[in-house]
Amino acid sequence: MTVIQEQLGETLKQAFHGEPPVADGIEAVYRRAEIIHRRRLRTVISSGVAAVLLVIALGYGLTTAILPGSASRGVASPTAGSPPTPPADPVLAAVRTVIAKDLRVVPREPVRGDGWRQYTVLSRESGHPRGLIEVSAYAAPDGICFPVLADDDACARPDRAGDDVEYVRYADDRDVEWQVNEAIARRSSDGRVVAVQATGERGTTDAEQGRPPLTGPQTARLAADPRLLSAFGAEERCNGPNPACPLLSVPVRLPA
Amino acid sequence: MGKDSGGGLHEFVTGRYPDMRRSAFLMCGDWSVADELTRWSLAHLVAEHRRGEIDDPDAYAYAQLMAAFQHRPARREHVFVAASDPEGAGPDTRGPHDGADQIRTVLLLDALHELTPRCRAVMVLRHFNGFAVDETADVLGLTDKRVEAYEAAGLAALERLLVDSGSGGGR
Numbered sequence: 429m430t431v432i433q434e435q436l437g438e439t440l441k442q443a444f445h446g447e448p449p450v451a452d453g454i455e456a457v458y459r460r461a462e463i464i465h466r467r468r469l470r471t472v473i474s475s476g477v478a479a480v481l482l483v484i485a486l487g488y489g490l491t492t493a494i495l496p497g498s499a500s501r502g503v504a505s506p507t508a509g510s511p512p513t514p515p516a517d518p519v520l521a522a523v524r525t526v527i528a529k530d531l532r533v534v535p536r537e538p539v540r541g542d543g544w545r546q547y548t549v550l551s552r553e554s555g556h557p558r559g560l561i562e563v564s565a566y567a568a569p570d571g572i573c574f575p576v577l578a579d580d581d582a583c584a585r586p587d588r589a590g591d592d593v594e595y596v597r598y599a600d601d602r603d604v605e606w607q608v609n610e611a612i613a614r615r616s617s618d619g620r621v622v623a624v625q626a627t628g629e630r631g632t633t634d635a636e637q638g639r640p641p642l643t644g645p646q647t648a649r650l651a652a653d654p655r656l657l658s659a660f661g662a663e664e665r666c667n668g669p670n671p672a673c674p675l676l677s678v679p680v681r682l683p684a
Numbered sequence: 685m686g687k688d689s690g691g692g693l694h695e696f697v698t699g700r701y702p703d704m705r706r707s708a709f710l711m712c713g714d715w716s717v718a719d720e721l722t723r724w725s726l727a728h729l730v731a732e733h734r735r736g737e738i739d740d741p742d743a744y745a746y747a748q749l750m751a752a753f754q755h756r757p758a759r760r761e762h763v764f765v766a767a768s769d770p771e772g773a774g775p776d777t778r779g780p781h782d783g784a785d786q787i788r789t790v791l792l793l794d795a796l797h798e799l800t801p802r803c804r805a806v807m808v809l810r811h812f813n814g815f816a817v818d819e820t821a822d823v824l825g826l827t828d829k830r831v832e833a834y835e836a837a838g839l840a841a842l843e844r845l846l847v848d849s850g851s852g853g854g855r
Contacts, residue, residue, distance in 0.1 A: 433811075433839060435788075435792075436792070436807075436811045436839075436842070437811050437812065439788060439789050439792045440710060440792070440793075440796075440808075440811060440812045441812070442786075442789045443709070443710065443789050443792075443793050444706055444709070445786075445789075447706070447709075447715065448715050448719075450701060450702060450705070453701055453705070453719060453722070453723060454694075454697060454698055454701055456723045457697055457701070457722075457723050457726040457727050457730060458697075458727075458730060459727075460723055460724065460727035461726075461727040461728075461729075461730035461731045461734075463727075464727055464728060464731040465731050465734065468731070
């Protein structure tokens with residue numbers, strides 16, 4: 429053992445000359461231990477609450493992701509102002525892509541027939557009806573004559589939407605009780621024709637309130653939408669005499 | 685001390701407080717800091733003991749204490765000075781010192797404070813608290829070899845300083 433080792437312990441002990449008294453040090457230890465204990469308890473409780481909230485959030489998120497339609501299920505009939513149900517109706521899906529954000533579209537009874545569908549439009553805010561949208565399909569493999577309102581014998585020069593679709597749109601607001609926006613579109617590749625007619629709510633006697641739920645451009649865009657043209661079954665058509673098919677303001681003029 | 689005995693725990697805390705405070709003082713040279721860190725370490729011991737998670741209270745308490753110094757700023761915090769009034773000594777003071785003893789103590793403490801915190805902790809635990817090498821290693825989380833190396837380096841540094849100051853052989 430070296431000299432320093434021999435001296436070290438004893439010398440260190442001499443360093444405590446002038447050591448202050450312990451005073452309330454022991455009590456302070458226990459007070460501080462209590463603070464630590466409470467802090468840990470709070471941490472545990474906070475962690476537990478956070479974990480529960482996380483589980484709830486995850487559960488809600490997963491449920492929403494897995495069952496996207498769950499929120500709107502079990503609601504009363506559409507005409508009672510309920511949110512639209514998401515049936516496998518590609519026509520309705522296409523209509524919803526163009527409708528204004530403050531409006532809702534729901535199927536209207538009778539909802540559908542061979543070659544046609546109809547939908548009621550409601551105000552999202554008030555739930556009041558805002559009009560009707562009728563969509564009908566036709567087969568015209570040999571082409572059609574787009575009507576001209578002023579001349580029964582003339583054919584309108586259609587606008588084009590892409591390479592495959594041509595369309596013409598019409599508007600009639602002379603009668604405030606039956607204001608109409610209509611568009612007729614034909615897909616050249618298969619001769620499929622679709623007519624979209626949007627009419628305002630009747631009985632308002634007010635031109636503004638009775639205006640159609642689709643504007644002219646919206647009506648045309650919907651009619652020329654390839655999704656809408658493909659939304660009807662291949663054999664669905666309103667070509668023949670069918671009283672259930674929509675009565676159009678401007679009838680589709682098919683070749684004889 | 686049993687895990688469940690509150691009385692045993694209180695006895696342990698009461699008994700260890702002065703020794704731990706002195707160890708802390710040797711580590712930092714400041715009685716108020718020593719008090720603070722001793723309370724902090726023993727408070728954690730008490731809190732952990734309530735959860736029944738302490739196997740070796742001594743090792744836990746000293747480990748907490750020495751770890752506290754690892755987290756403190758490395759700057760020199762205090763310069764040891766000889767007590768001016770031997771009559772103000774605490775209960776364990778070993779009577780009045782002669783001048784040579786006081787000087788040697790001051791030199792030794794100052795030299796101790798020149799060491800790195802870990803080396804100083806080894807020196808305090810080994811030569812003041814009387815921990816064995818393996819116990820010191822457990823407290824500080826070191827291997828036995830590292831403890832021995834720190835101790836050798838610390839002793840050499842202290843001896844060199846005392847020899848340089850002319851106090852090394854005096855006694």
